[in-house]
Amino acid sequence: MERVWLPALGRDVSRIALGTWSMGGWMWGGADNASARATIASALDSGIDVIDTAPVYGFGLSEELVGDVLAERGVREDVVIATKLGMSWDDTRTPWRDSSAKRIREEVHASLRRLQTDYIDLYQVHWPDAAVPLEETSAALTALVHEGLVRTIGVCNYSVPEMETFARGGRLEASQFRYNLFERAPEVDTLPFCRERGLATLVYSPLARGLLTGTMTAEHEATDEARRGEMFHGESFGRHLAVVASLDEFAQREYGRRVIHLAIRWLLDQPGMTIALWGARKPEQLDAVVGVDGFSLDDAAMSAIDSIIATGLGDELSAGGH
Ligand SMILES: NC(=O)c1ccc[n+]([C@@H]2O[C@H](COP(=O)([O-])OP(=O)(O)OC[C@H]3O[C@@H](n4cnc5c(N)ncnc54)[C@H](OP(=O)(O)O)[C@@H]3O)[C@@H](O)[C@H]2O)c1
Numbered sequence: 001m002e003r004v005w006l007p008a009l010g011r012d013v014s015r016i017a018l019g020t021w022s023m024g025g026w027m028w029g030g031a032d033n034a035s036a037r038a039t040i041a042s043a044l045d046s047g048i049d050v051i052d053t054a055p056v057y058g059f060g061l062s063e064e065l066v067g068d069v070l071a072e073r074g075v076r077e078d079v080v081i082a083t084k085l086g087m088s089w090d091d092t093r094t095p096w097r098d099s100s101a102k103r104i105r106e107e108v109h110a111s112l113r114r115l116q117t118d119y120i121d122l123y124q125v126h127w128p129d130a131a132v133p134l135e136e137t138s139a140a141l142t143a144l145v146h147e148g149l150v151r152t153i154g155v156c157n158y159s160v161p162e163m164e165t166f167a168r169g170g171r172l173e174a175s176q177f178r179y180n181l182f183e184r185a186p187e188v189d190t191l192p193f194c195r196e197r198g199l200a201t202l203v204y205s206p207l208a209r210g211l212l213t214g215t216m217t218a219e220h221e222a223t224d225e226a227r228r229g230e231m232f233h234g235e236s237f238g239r240h241l242a243v244v245a246s247l248d249e250f251a252q253r254e255y256g257r258r259v260i261h262l263a264i265r266w267l268l269d270q271p272g273m274t275i276a277l278w279g280a281r282k283p284e285q286l287d288a289v290v291g292v293d294g295f296s297l298d299d300a301a302m303s304a305i306d307s308i309i310a311t312g313l314g315d316e317l318s319a320g321g322h
Pocket residue numbers: 018019020021022052053126156157176203204205206207208209210211213215260277278279280281282284285286287288
């Protein structure tokens with residue numbers, strides 16, 4: 001398993017992390033706890049030692065599952081836990097943003113309890129909260145580092161100006177954002193900014209919520225909220241599936257690999273990329289992790305991949321989002 005040195009944590013970690021959003025069930029059509037536990041165990045067995053979670057994933061469930069498995073195995077110290085703050089919810093499980101200093105204080109203790117630990121390795125603001133000054137959030141988090149409850153601080157889904165303001169108020173070591181072969185917006189400024197500032201980058205949806213695994217077919221019905229984006233529906237879905245098939249052919253022909261390996265390899269070979277967060281909720285979904293190692297993409301390969309995508313998607317790719 002490829003590894004990378006994280007100066008702020010003073011240790012190296014696997015460049016593939018386990019993402020635990022889907023195993024919480026929220027926005028993914030429900031949870032299966034036994035399968036989720038087996039998935040966390042399987043990630044550890046395959047050499048993954050970074051786990052990304054959040055309180056809102058299953059409204060506490062995902063953090064609890066991670067905490068349980070790490071405690072059962074007695075491996076807390078060996079694993080980097082990246083969790084988040086800044087999303088609250090009520091009895092109806094309707095989430096909203098709250099990154100106030102008061103809320104952070106409550107949240108950190110709830111997360112530590114669920115995770116069965118007394119420190120969080122990477123504590124990340126889940127979404128920018130327009131109702132709270134970024135400096136307030138930043139200062140509250142830096143205080144947690146001084147108290148020893150948190151080791152490093154990150155943000156998710158922040159624009160470059162938001163990261164600049166946040167960093168003026170305290171520490172900032174990492175940035176998390178959505179990035180994959182089909183969703184390229186971070187290339188404009190987020191990734192270059194992180195590279196310049198030496199921030200660790202953690203990329204979510206590296207497999208485009210399953211689309212880049214090569215296992216989806218035209219019959220797939222995207223009913224989960226997580227897959228509400230345009231690329232999972234109608235003609236756009238068909239175009240994306242055709243590109244996935246072409247990328248799969250390319251991966252087989254050039255490297256003896258499949259599209260799932262190529263999608264993650266492509267991310268890890270981007271300058272400034274640190275960690276890909278591979279979302280999984282069934283152990284066998286991690287079988288392909290091993291195939292990401294042992295090859296790399298040179299400039300010619302990167303151009304060939306871009307050309308396959310441009311041919312299949314045209315303006316749809318530059319539109320970015322979904
Ligand atoms: N900070 C944020 O705002 C934010 C937002 C989104 C995600 N994240 C983090 O990033 C992680 C990854 O992102 P993501 O879950 O959105 O997307 P992803 O990693 O691109 O896709 C995950 C999904 O792809 C499918 N999949 C994975 N491996 C597969 C395989 N080998 N074969 C077939 N299907 C496979 C599974 O879906 P099925 O189980 O349905 O088959 C899985 O739940 C999350 O778990 C979370 O930790 C953070």
